[in-house]
Amino acid sequence: MLGSGIYTRQMYETKILSRPLDNNSSGSRLSSTSLRVSAAALPTTVSPLHGLKVAAAAGLLAATLQWLLSSALARRVIGRAGSPTASTKENAAYTAHSVVALILMLLLSGMGSLGWWFTHAPANKILDVSPTGGWMAAVVLGAFLLWDIPTSIRVKALRKPDVIIHHIVMMVLAGIATSILPMHYIFYYFGVVELSSVPLIIYDQVTFWIDTTNDDNGNTTGKVERLTRIQSILAPITALSFALVRVVSFTKVTVEGFLPDAKAALVAAANKSRIITPPQRIGIQFLMVACTLFTLLQWFWFSQIVQAFREQMASSQSSSPS
Structure with missing residues (x-):
């Protein structure tokens, strides 16, 4: 089925959702009917070509939103300050x-x-x-290709080499998932x-506002103090969520799930018990x-976040009145 590059909703529902749930499944308390309805409500791609169309639409939509919001925000600031800079x-x-x-991120998560x-x-x-997985990969592909990477290169504050390289690799992975490996x-x-x-994202934006407000002229002390209080609330939430998801969960799923499953797939292909194409094997x-x-x-990245939070806490303590 993968070799043909065609994967329809009917194939997905028949192959996956019609299989009875076992008692050890994390979703065993849900009925197969509810699962079928949930899957049917999610968008899908039906072929690699369809995935590319979804990618183009997602990327153009994101780029258009970027332009509209940038223009609106700039006009608002210009209206107050009187001159564009x-x-x-x-x-x-x-x-x-x-x-x-x-x-x-809200959509994908x-x-x-x-x-x-x-x-x-x-x-x-x-x-x-996974047709819905293919759709998600297509959205990521288009968003990175037509919006995120070009914007990150163009906007100086977003021009972080490690992040851009990471997103380029993610775009390549999304391309693989869209075209030949739309997996669970x-x-x-x-x-x-x-x-x-x-x-x-929210924490980074608040931090950016603090940094740019400090560079402005005029009485901005009150605004900075309010933003700093918000930042201090967001800091532990951001660190905890990153630790639980990106460090603990990501490591566990990769080491105990993805890598063994990927190795098993390659072994199955070598034993001729599962036919995969050479591009899929390389992928x-x-x-x-x-x-x-x-x-x-x-x-x-987690070590950097912890270090940044420590520096901010030290800075806050040193600047607070004794």
Whole structure:
């Protein structure tokens, strides 16, 4: 079925959702009927070509929202200040990017959570087709290609080499998932994982407002103090969610789930018990390497978050009156 590149909703429902639930399944308390209704309500792709169309639509929509929000925010600031500046446009673009990213992460994390926790997993999470997973991968592909990466390169405040490289690799992975490996694990890696991105995006935006407000002229002390209080509330929430999702859960799913399943799929192909195409074999091998490196990257980013929070706490304590 994967070799043909065609995966329809009927195939998905017949192959996965009609299978009775076992008592050990995390969704065993849900009936198969409710699972079927939930899956039918989720968007799908029916072929790699359809996935590319979804990617183009998602990317263009995200880029359009970026432009509209940037323009609106810049006009609002210009209306107050009276004259446009490069920093005004830069700040507006950064904030617009945060808003679009937040919308995208809410969409993906919501769909990923539904697919990962509330639908029955297929027998083979690597090779069995997930049409909704293919749709999610297509959205990620288009968003990175047409909106996120170009915006991150254009906007100086977003021009972080490690993040851009990470997103380029993610775009490649999304392309693989869209075209040849629309697997069940997409629900987790492109969905559940992004639950931690929601507080992180908000925290980064508040931090950006604090930094840019400090650069403004005029009496902004009250505004900075309010934003700093919000930041202090968001900091532990962001760190905890990142630790639970990106460090603990990501590592567990990768080490105990994805890597063994991927290895088993390659062994099955070598034993001729499952037919996969050469591109699929290469794709699985690439995904194994990428997921291993991403696991290490999550730990590195977490150490940076902890260090940043420590520095902010030390700065707050030193600036507070004795």
